[in-house]
Amino acid sequence: MYDIVGIESPDTLEAAIEMLSNNPNLKIIAGGTDVLVQMRNGALEEIALLSLRNIPGMADIRIMDNGTISIGAMATFAEIFRSSIINEHLPVLSEAAVSVGGPQIRNMATIGGNICNGAVSADSATTLFAYNAELKLLSREGERTVPIEEFYAGPGKVNLQPAEILTAILIPETGYRKTSGCYIKHSTRKAMDIAMLGVSVVCKTAGGKFTDVRIALGVAAPVPIRCREAEAYAIGKETSSEIIREIGRYAVRASRARDSWRASKAYREHLIEVLVFRALKEAVIRDGGEDIG
């Protein structure tokens, strides 16, 4: 069952950092939807937990003066997909958030936990990659901000330093202003499932041409990835069916899919091509473009 030997619930970030620094074995628990599952599976034993739930303000979603949107690490997926700020400015993140698990999971699971768990299938991660998100990390040494792409180190591994806490996710205005986008989660089921492939695209168009394209993939490599070659190819190109198909083909090149019992490499690569096309096509439509079929 749950091999928990203790739990600390500090009510300030400072106290939390202090506890973590004094006891590096403390395991941070946010929503618990990953940590408790790992515990139940026996992957974590005799664990002392540090809960962040009692720290005020850690779930806040707001727009700062410089236009940066700050999402508190403890914001749940239910809060995110219901947030008017998110729906207005980061609709793709809302789409990703509502695709997570089921209602009970979305009420518990947090965006910070989703990222720090390091899963390549994390629904929020791909979209945050596409929005050029940055992560705000706090430790005794102070605060640092890192692009999300640099945070992922490998399957289930992130560059969280000892006694460091992810406090917020920042999306700079350049990351989202005047963008359109789309998230497609390909999974066997329509709910209560993890992505077999996740595709998140964010783009800007002008005069029927792409001026900015960002494509992020989940479960296409050991960590979520951006498809730089495809993005570079797209700039300045027309938002036509042929071009978008070609962008899909370019996107496959960035992937490092592998064969597993969950899906074959061939199928994943095929999905990348098809779903990048579909997501980008949908993004163009949402941007006021026409359905190019």
Place this chain on the structure above:
Amino acid sequence: MAFEIVGKRAVRKDAAAKVTGRAKYADDFFERDMLVGKVLRSPYAHAIVKSIDTGKAKALPGVEAVITHEDLPKLKYATAGHPWSLDPGHRDVADRYILTDKARYVGDGVAAVVAVDALTAEKALKLIEVEYEVLPFVLDPEKAMLPGAPVIHEERPDNILGATSEEIGNIEEDFKKADYIFEGVYETSIVQHCHLEIQSAYAYVDADGRIVIVSSTQIPHIARRIVGQALGVPWGQIRVIKPYIGGGFGNKQDVVVEPLAAAMSLAVNGRPVRFALTREECFVDTRTRHAMKLYLKTAVTKEGKLLSLHMKPICNNGAYASHGHTVALSAGGKFRLLYDFNSMKYEPKTVYTNLPSAGAMRAYGCPQIFYALESHIEDIAREMKIDPIEFRKQNLISVGKKDPHSDIVVRTFGLRECIEKGKQLIKWDEKLEKYKEQKGIKRRGLGMACFSYASGTYPHGFEIAGARVVMNQDGSVQLQVGATEIGQGSDTVLSQIAAEVLGLPYDMVHVVSQQDTDITPFDLGAYASRQTFVSGAAVKKAAEEAKRKVLEIAAWKTGLSIEEMDIKSARIVERKSGSEICTLEDIAMESYYDRLNAAPIEGNASANVRTNAMAYGVTFAEVEVDMETGRIEIIEIYNVHDSGVIINPLLAEGQVHGGVSMGLGYALSEQLLFDTNTGRPLNNNFLDYKLQTIMDTPDVGYAFVQIPDPEGSVGQKSLGENTTISTAPAVRNAVLNATGIAFNKIPMTPQTVFEKLKQNGLL
């Protein structure tokens, strides 16, 4: 027949208890000083347990006992929930111990711990040191039958648990006469029941020294017998109590946790011990649906008359017999009464492999058989350029058809009407025309499939059921039944039958939902869609007995004969005039308190039902296939059933919803996967085992063609299992219509569809 209560949408007897959380399931009961039991499972698919050192585990504080096969009686027993047979040749195969000395699949239980809590028990499991001699293993039944394959049970050196051949007519002659011969091979996967409530039991020894087991079982009376056999204890020393149950679908028509729960309690001097499986354990250590590979060969005349069928299913039984070859045999008896073949040969083989054991699951072999048969029939019709529905219709049996092996006679046959109804509901002709020339990425198609099914197990099985009606002072009754309510609604429909016979309002029948083998009338339990048909007969009989006793008192009071009176809405009435004589309460009060003649009214009945009724049905499905991603969407789906009189339409509709959902999972997403290099389960959890969610389930349409069957106590036939049989082949045939591709293996997951599309040059 005109009914007052039968046929009404009566609210489930357990609805309030379940939605308010008052219904108590096995896990909701607590005893003082209750301990927790856990099992150590083999990490190897096939290995001899050479030695077990339990010293360190026993020394862990909080551990009360550690048991291995050495601590238990060396008694091999059979686990299938069948009635005992007095004929030794007709018994289930006894091939297992409570804890094994040889692991036959990954997850086989080799030792058990009883501790103060689950965490301590789990820690103790890690301290048990087992020395294994690892053996080669085999997962594929066809490989398991090859010479030199690993031998799983010494008693069966060829790994064949059952191999039978039944022939009707002479297929060799008919194949010679045939204008066309068609062959097809069809495969199904291992799936599981996925009942919400996992197997759970707790056991203790009571003050009289008897073993009491509270268990989530479909078969309390059978469980009592099997626990007695496993432990070598007289059956009367065992008492099994069955509280509310959160689903079974056949997985609890098997004795899985009860013997070990009892053994755990005995190991700690009779203290109560709870032994509940986790979902991950449930996937490997309960039962599964047999994966089958079916070889079909069919002879047809040029006019499209089905002459002969030769069907050879290879059934993957896994490591232990459980229901074993009975599943294939039983299914064989059910499909023969659908199409009018001149001759048929059915040759199933059931084979041991190093996988979790297959057993009973909703419709008992028929989803596999009909997936193959209805895919094959579809393929033949298309090949011969005959409309698939017309082809089926011109080959259906008709009323009066008799199966020469079972002597079952078809007395009612509503399938033709079911097919017509289904065609109308889905707008078959109109849509078929519309979907003729599709070129797009999303293509739609229509498909259908028929099935036949029995009501209970007679004559291969023995069908006995018991019921007791006890009348209260106010004329209401307690209905005690041996049939087990497991969510299927038997308490409700049996109450409706009792109310109907007794002339009582539905609310005046109080059903006792819990079964207790010390108290409950003897009944075999919930399986084979037998409860309304078989247990319904017992309820009718018991209610008739109580009614006769009521009318006897009334006759004595009024001087009228019993025949001249009836009970209507809890009143005694004169049949001819309909006028009220007295209330039922008046009679009941006399039965309790008349100083001379008091004898409270009871009806006690046991029904040995030596008949059967064939039920039929059809599924019509419309699908949309994404030709790029391989995803199949169900647009519309309808089940039309010939199940005789529908006792409760509300519950019948619920059965269709559940059965179709289960069938869709079978067709599209569910399969239990194993690592071929190790035999380990890959997806024994609900994240990776793709059970359909409500979001994946379309609106399910239904209709019932109600022809009263003369053998049903109120004209009913089976329904519960029937609803899941024809879904997969209907969906498969719809996908064939949409894409032109025949999928001869299920589930049709997006990746397998992608691969097929690619193979066929459509991608």
